[in-house]
Amino acid sequence: MTNRQEEIEARKFEKINTIIHQNSEEASLFVAKEIAQLIKQRQKVGKKVVLGLATGSTPTKMYEYLVRFHKEEGLSFNNVVTFNLDEYYPMQPDSIHSYVRFMNEHLFDHLDIKKENIHIPDGALPKEEVRSYCERYEQKIKSFGGLDIQILGIGRTGHIGFNEPGSTISSKTRMVRLDRVTRLDAASDFFGHENVPTKALTMGVGSIMDAKRIILMAWGEGKSDIIRQAVEGEIKESVPATFLQRHDNCDFILDEASASSLTRINTPWLVGECEWNDLRIKKATIWLSHTLGKAILKLTNEDYNEHGMGSMVAEKGSAEDINLKVFNQLQRTITGWPGGKPNADDHNRPERNTPFPKTSLIFSPHPDDDVISMGGTLLRLVDQGHEVHVAYQTSGNIAVFDDEVIRFMDFASDIQNENKSLKQKYREVRDFLNHKGAGETDSLEVQHFKGLIRKGEALSACRYCGVKEENAHFQNLPFYETGTVKKKPYSEVDINLTKDLLKKIRPHQIFAAGDLSDPHGTHRVCLQIIYKALEQLKNEGAEWLKDCYVWLYRGAWQEWDIADMEMTVPIGPKDMRRKKNAIFKHQSQKDSAMFPGSDEREFWQRAEQRNQETAKKYDALGLAEYEAMESFVRYHF
Incomplete structure (x- = not known):
């Protein structure tokens, strides 16, 4: 069998051409280069390029590369015409949530594209004008000869643009009602599900299918299941992305994680x-x-x-x-000794038996990830006499509801009733929060108070678990402190803060969140900072690193595959109750979290189910039956 025949055989389940890259950066560069090449080709013959563009986190890196090509390589966009897929409705163009603002900040403000060549659905129209506007939008696309390339992301429901399940292949630009799952996924951007618009304007599936070329991009394990359905499943209206199987020039550009459920990979x-x-x-x-x-x-x-x-x-x-x-x-x-069992043969154990006790450093991206994701292991480490430190990498302040700030300030105000400066501060904060708009960024003072609330909760959880208060380290990494879901890129400041802590503690084992499917990206950035810090310390000759193991846990969103797990720690009923009690200490996240993601259950419920399901999977494979299990993968640096 030739290599070509083998390639065809390997893809026999796939109905759409898929190109898999190692990571999203490489994939984004690949797409950006194709767009740049078409722009250059058209410029040589004096023709325009018509691009259909998408918003969301998926295309942002690709837009960064296009901006870089313009600024560093002189790529001009004066022959480019763009049409965006969608916009929330109603939505003012200057709103921090609008796709007009998103596109300007990520792309248009940095290019030489002509303003009259930019087209984004108008979310500020009176409702009675929407239908005729959508018809004109379609005609405008046709007047430029149609879309040369349409860029797409994909939602967890399989939606493309805002074409939710039930959309037909002939649908055109129109107003739609947003699916519940779509609104849940957008909740973080709007600081709460209740603030997400219920409607949107979107190009239809038919509008998308009319494009001469379609490129759909997807990153992360969280998209792997819907990618498999779109690429390998039957065409059906309940998964609109499957309609792309009928397009004769459509590629799915994926990273390894989003492609992981495809048959040829999995x-x-x-x-x-x-x-x-x-x-x-x-x-x-x-x-x-x-x-x-x-x-x-x-x-x-x-x-x-x-x-x-x-x-x-x-x-x-x-x-x-x-x-x-x-x-x-x-x-x-399987081990009940996550820090290593003293005086035992460790030849076939995940952790070394020496030294004992160990110094263990747990990195927690948010102030509750430690107990949610590995609370049972944390308790076991403390119970077995190890010196446990917890590093809370970010303040987590944006995940605190406004009324929590008022509740704490009411308490403080009653305690220090005669403190005039506190009373003044109380009035200022109440006045700000009373006039705060939906999704508006908090003042620096309110951000600070929300951070203090989460710090207090984390300290309470540490005390409950037996971690010394002086071993709780609040890094407040600067990349996070924007007051919005969108964070700054991490910098040497973040890396140096992490290096300083590592050099101070010199741990024998490190636990870090390897949950790259975190929908808000904070876990991913926090892990990259740790990796960079370790890499630099290694290059600087830190001898203690040679005896340090790094273990990765998963967060609230997903668990490791059984085949990848390298250490699993059994949790009995008593320790599961203790773990849940530790999670309960984070009262601002109790009952209803600000950013629940796709799962509206409380974090303790998700954690309990995930740990119990891991135990059930081990049991089904024929191993010992446990109440619950936490799992880890070792990172070799």
């Missing part, structure tokens, strides 16, 4: 022959056990043969040999 043995390394053997065996509902040690040669893994058995030995090898690998990840 279960390559189902599409043809594959190389069998240890990780793939482990992954395939776990998959087969789950698919058949059989414990690993019960799998047979016939089971493997009938599910595309006959070559693995032929190459690696009998089913019994493979089963036992994978079972033992999984068994060795």
Whole structure:
């Protein structure tokens, strides 16, 4: 079989061409280069380029590259005409939530594009004018010869633009009612679900399908399932992105995480022959056990043969040999001693038995991620005598409701009734919050008070878990302190603050949030800062790093795949209750969180279910049955 034939065979489940890059930066550069190349080609022959553009976090890096091409390489945009996909309704163009403002800040203000060539749906129109406006928008696109390239993201419901489930393939630019999931996903940008508009103006699926070329971009594990449905599933109105299968010039540009559920990536043995390394053997065996509902040690040669893994058995030995090898690998990840068990053979244990006790440093992106994501492990480390430090990387202030500030200031005001400066401050804060608009950025003073609320809650949780107050470190990394969901890029200041803390503590083990699917991006940035700090310390010759293990946990959004887990810590019923009590100390996040993401349950409920599901998965594979489990992957730097 030729390489071309092998490539076709590997993609036999895919109905849309997919191009997978290692990360979103590489993928964004790839798309930006294609756009730049078309602009240059058209400039040579004196023609315009008509681009359909999208908003949201997905295309922002691509826009950064286009701006860089303009500023550093002289790429002109004077022959470019743009039409944006959508806009919330109603929405004033100068609102901090408007897509007009988004596009100006991320792209148009930095280019030489002609203002008259920029077209964005008008969310400020009177309702009675919307229909005729949408018809004119369609005609305007046609007057320029149609869209040369349409850029798309994809929502978790499979929407493209704001074409929600139920949209037809012939739909045109119109007003739509937003799906509940779409509004939940947008809640963080609007500081609460209740502030998200219920309607929007959007190009239709038919408008998108008329484009000469379509490029859909997606990043992160959180998009992997909907990408699989769009690329491999049947065409259906309930997943509008599947209509793109009918376009003859459409590519999905993905990073490895968003492509991870595609059959050729997730279960390559189902599409043809594959190389069998240890990780793939482990992954395939776990998959087969789950698919058949059989414990690993019960799998047979016939089971493997009938599910595309006959070559693995032929190459690696009998089913019994493979089963036992994978079972033992999984068994060795389980430990009740996350800091290492003293005076025990640690040859097959995830952590070393020496030194004991260890100094453990837990990095928590927000002031509650430590107890939500690894509260059981934290308690175990403290109970077993390790010196536990917690570094709260950001203040988490934007996640505090306004009435929490008033509640705390009422308390302070009653305690210090005669303190005139406090009374004055109280009046100023009340006046600001009383006149604050929906989604308006807090004053610096209110941001500070919200940060103090979360700091107090974190200290309370530390005391409950037995962590010394002096071992709670509040970094307040500057990249976060904008008062809005949109953060600044991290800088050397953030890295140096992290380096200074690491040099001061010199931990034997580090725990950090590896939850790259965090929809708000803070976890991702916090992890990058830690990686940079470790890299610089290593280059500076920090000897203590040679004896330091780095363990990554997942946050409230997603859990590690069983095949990737390298340390799993069992949690009994008593410790699960203690973990939940520690989460309850974060009262400002209790009952209703400011940014719940796609899951409206409380964080303790999500954490409990996730930990219990991990235990159930281990049990189903034939291992010991536990109440719950927290899992970790080791980072080798």
